[in-house]
Amino acid sequence: MVKQTIQIFARVKPTKTTTSVYCVDNEQATGSLLEFMVPRDLADGFVNNKKESYKFRFQQVFDQTVKQEDIFAAIAKPVADSVLLGYNGTIFAYGQTGSGKTFTITGGAERYSDRGIIPRMLSYLYQHFSQDSSMVYTTHISYLEIYNEVGYDLLDPQHEASRLEDLPKVTIMEDPDQNIHLKNLSLHQSSNEEEALNLLFLGDTNRMIAETPMNQASTRSHCIFTVHVCGRDPGSAIVRRSKLHLVDLAGSERVGKTGVGGQLLTEAKYINLSLHYLEQVILALSEKKRTHIPYRNSMMTSVLRDSLGGNCMTTMIATVSVDRRNVDESISTCRFAQRVALIRNEALLNEELDPALVIVRLKREIQSLKEELSMVTGVQRGDQLSQEEIHSLEELVKVFLDDADPEVTLALGPDMRKIHYCFSLLKVMIREKLFIGERLGDHRGPSPPVGVLDQQDSPQLLSAELKKLREMLTQRDNEISILVCMLKKEKMKAQDIAVQLANISSGHLAPQRSLKLSTSSLTEGTGEVNAVDDLGALPSLYGKKGTALSLGKQEAFEIFRRDHKNQITIEDNKALLKQRFAEAKAYGEQVNKARNRVNELKKQLELRRMQRAAYGVAGRPIEKEEVDHVEENICRQLEEEKKSYKTTFGCLKTLKTEIEHLQLLLERSKVKLQRDFQDWWEQETARIQVPKSKDRVRQSRSPSLVLTGEPVLTVNVQDFPAREGLTQSAQNLKALTSTELSKSSIPLTGDQQTDTDILAFIRARHNLLNRTGPPQP
Numbered sequence: 001m002v003k004q005t006i007q008i009f010a011r012v013k014p015t016k017t018t019t020s021v022y023c024v025d026n027e028q029a030t031g032s033l034l035e036f037m038v039p040r041d042l043a044d045g046f047v048n049n050k051k052e053s054y055k056f057r058f059q060q061v062f063d064q065t066v067k068q069e070d071i072f073a074a075i076a077k078p079v080a081d082s083v084l085l086g087y088n089g090t091i092f093a094y095g096q097t098g099s100g101k102t103f104t105i106t107g108g109a110e111r112y113s114d115r116g117i118i119p120r121m122l123s124y125l126y127q128h129f130s131q132d133s134s135m136v137y138t139t140h141i142s143y144l145e146i147y148n149e150v151g152y153d154l155l156d157p158q159h160e161a162s163r164l165e166d167l168p169k170v171t172i173m174e175d176p177d178q179n180i181h182l183k184n185l186s187l188h189q190s191s192n193e194e195e196a197l198n199l200l201f202l203g204d205t206n207r208m209i210a211e212t213p214m215n216q217a218s219t220r221s222h223c224i225f226t227v228h229v230c231g232r233d234p235g236s237a238i239v240r241r242s243k244l245h246l247v248d249l250a251g252s253e254r255v256g257k258t259g260v261g262g263q264l265l266t267e268a269k270y271i272n273l274s275l276h277y278l279e280q281v282i283l284a285l286s287e288k289k290r291t292h293i294p295y296r297n298s299m300m301t302s303v304l305r306d307s308l309g310g311n312c313m314t315t316m317i318a319t320v321s322v323d324r325r326n327v328d329e330s331i332s333t334c335r336f337a338q339r340v341a342l343i344r345n346e347a348l349l350n351e352e353l354d355p356a357l358v359i360v361r362l363k364r365e366i367q368s369l370k371e372e373l374s375m376v377t378g379v380q381r382g383d384q385l386s387q388e389e390i391h392s393l394e395e396l397v398k399v400f401l402d403d404a405d406p407e408v409t410l411a412l413g414p415d416m417r418k419i420h421y422c423f424s425l426l427k428v429m430i431r432e433k434l435f436i437g438e439r440l441g442d443h444r445g446p447s448p449p450v451g452v453l454d455q456q457d458s459p460q461l462l463s464a465e466l467k468k469l470r471e472m473l474t475q476r477d478n479e480i481s482i483l484v485c486m487l488k489k490e491k492m493k494a495q496d497i498a499v500q501l502a503n504i505s506s507g508h509l510a511p512q513r514s515l516k517l518s519t520s521s522l523t524e525g526t527g528e529v530n531a532v533d534d535l536g537a538l539p540s541l542y543g544k545k546g547t548a549l550s551l552g553k554q555e556a557f558e559i560f561r562r563d564h565k566n567q568i569t570i571e572d573n574k575a576l577l578k579q580r581f582a583e584a585k586a587y588g589e590q591v592n593k594a595r596n597r598v599n600e601l602k603k604q605l606e607l608r609r610m611q612r613a614a615y616g617v618a619g620r621p622i623e624k625e626e627v628d629h630v631e632e633n634i635c636r637q638l639e640e641e642k643k644s645y646k647t648t649f650g651c652l653k654t655l656k657t658e659i660e661h662l663q664l665l666l667e668r669s670k671v672k673l674q675r676d677f678q679d680w681w682e683q684e685t686a687r688i689q690v691p692k693s694k695d696r697v698r699q700s701r702s703p704s705l706v707l708t709g710e711p712v713l714t715v716n717v718q719d720f721p722a723r724e725g726l727t728q729s730a731q732n733l734k735a736l737t738s739t740e741l742s743k744s745s746i747p748l749t750g751d752q753q754t755d756t757d758i759l760a761f762i763r764a765r766h767n768l769l770n771r772t773g774p775p776q777p
């Protein structure tokens with residue numbers, strides 16, 4: 001058992017402005033210090049009546065410039081190593097909204113180097129699995145989102161979720177031993193890094209798709225990505241099962257800090273109820289005298305029960321922002337971390353005997369004992385007694401019972417099968433005799449010896465026996481049909497799972513499959529154009545694969561895409577991906593060349609050795625010490641080529657991981673683009689109102705776009721909210737006057753509002769903007 005307090009680290013989010021509100025001291029012997037200096041006259045909207053300096057101790061503080069790889073090496077690698085040894089591990093990020101929790105746990109959405117702890121952890125684990133040949137590992141993954149105290153399965157393979165409520169709801173069940181079970185949370189086996197990354201991508205995409213402005217998933221919900229690792233030594237029945245939770249908590253900002261009347265820097269209530277309950281648990285755990293820990297109050301604390309004061313090695317990353325206006329939240333975060341640091345966990349090595357493996361081992365032991373026995377007795381024995389043996393045993397028992405001599409014995413020899421059989425035979429006989437005794441009543445005096453039944457009673461007895469047997473038969477029939485039913489259900493479940501798994505690999509991950517890249521395909525130089533150009537293709541809306549867009553909508557999508565805020569990143573990543581493909585192709589060619597060269601040299605070496613052997617046979621014996629310089633030279637070259645092959649192949653593998661990651665980033669950008677477009681399109685459609693009657697020709701609501709024609713299309717442009725993903729053009733349009741807008745007109749045919757009409761509106765607006773140019777700030 002390892003007793004350890006929860007390890008706490010702090011990470012400072014990079015800020016554009018220089019700030020003097022904090023300093024980091026990493027030179028301390030017992031960890032690092034993070035200090036906030038809050039001057040009394042801090043003028044950013046609040047007044048500080050209290051202390052000026054707040055110091056917090058952490059295991060380590062990572063300042064603004066620290067890279068993702070260093071965070072992984074310092075925080076996550078030790079946790080990964082203990083998980084590989086069989087201990088449970090948890091890493092959770094805690095901090096206010098926008099302080100970098102998701103960036104730290106999952107990573108940034110733009111660059112490969114921004115990969116967070118989860119993808120790096122998966123890489124690390126799978127690399128270890130492939131290198132450790134002494135153990136067999138299996139891995140399962142689950143991804144849970146908790147929003148408003150309801151759990152959702154983010155790995156729902158149906159992939160149709162457009163709202164959070166569409167995802168399967170996960171519920172908590174507790175068994176009599178108080179173990180928590182999550183009902184409806186799917187567990188997916190993943191046999192390599194690529195599969196695991198695809199699952200992460202699927203979860204993150206589902207999370208993004210289900211996000212609405214009301215439910216800003218990343219800010220208001222908690223996400224728990226869990227890797228279940230099972231390792232077994234092939235020679236033993238012991239298995240090690242460990243769980244690794246990687247947790248991205250909701251934003252920790254609080255309410256009630258008004259900044260007036262000395263409220264600043266006092267503890268306020270969390271916006272998020274689960275975080276409030278998390279704090280209650282942390283408080284109870286840090287006060288050592290408390291016996292009741294209120295884990296059950298919330299779903300998150302129930303799920304993370306082991307991680308908080310239980311069987312787990314837990315690490316917390318406090319993410320802080322050092323912008324002046326965020327200092328009070330950052331101080332709250334650090335205070336919370338200090339309390340967390342008091343919690344002591346007791347991690348156990350999760351070893352257990354695998355019943356299936358124990359059965360196999362016992363069967364093997366029985367077999368070897370049987371062999372030993374037959375060697376000692378010289379008699380080969382099967383598992384069952386033969387018919388002849390049974391017959392002769394029955395005879396023996398009969399003789400034994402008929403013999404009036406009380407000294408007589410039943411000589412069966414040292415065969416337990418025979419002994420057992422005779423005992424059960426005797427039992428049956430005695431029970432039959434009792435049965436007869438009961439039926440006849442005791443007044444008939446002593447019962448006749450077994451086997452000498454009263455002839456008159458025989459038919460009655462037989463019919464009773466027959467009835468009993470019939471009842472037994474019906475009972476067995478029922479049991480069989482229940483078993484068959486259960487079997488059928490299990491079969492159907494297995495089929496369902498197979499279909500779900502097939503969906504994962506073919507359905508929703510289909511776009512990735514088309515992007516999939518094998519090291520061999522790299523060398524052939526095919527596939528890359530499709531993979532890169534996929535984003536340029538017209539959209540098939542997420543979750544509605546194959547839905548063709550109308551021509552109007554397609555063109556509108558093009559306009560939208562051009563102006564989307566992610567377009568530059570997408571283009572950059574596409575260019576980078578192209579470049580990486582070219583590099584991979586070059587590496588692939590080098591690998592091929594090196595492999596051919598190795599094969600060639602091997603042949604040369606073999607030939608040389610054969611020639612020398614033949615030379616020896618032909619008469620001139622070769623001295624043992626005689627050095628063959630030609631052979632030596634070939635061997636040297638071979639070694640060099642092998643080395644170069646290995647190095648290049650290593651580079652190619654690294655590049656492959658990067659390419660796959662870039663593809664996933666692009667795929668996610670594509671989904672986001674489509675989602676934003678869909679929202680935008682719906683917003684545009686709602687904005688256009690077609691008057692029902694032809695005489696309502698002109699509506700002069702200001703500011704509004706009045707488009708002339710018969711009938712007239714009136715468009716309100718009063719409110720273009722500054723929403724993420726909404727085009728700059730739309731923002732610009734907001735600033736245009738109604739007079740300028742009314743210069744543009746769109747004639748309509750009939751009074752239908754079609755995609756083409758909306759497109760015409762969008763086009764007109766764009767032309768107008770191009771003419772007018774963006775408004776000056």
Ligand SMILES: Nc1ncnc2c1ncn2[C@@H]1O[C@H](COP(=O)(O)OP(=O)(O)OP(=O)(O)O)[C@@H](O)[C@H]1O
Pocket residue numbers: 012013014095096097098099100101102103104108109218219220249250251319
């Ligand atoms: N260390 C960092 N380096 C570079 N960019 C960062 C870093 N930390 C955060 N960011 C950027 O800051 C923004 C907000 O970060 P992030 O989404 O991770 O915050 P969060 O704490 O998860 O917020 P929320 O609670 O809303 O989920 C993102 O654009 C992210 O890329």
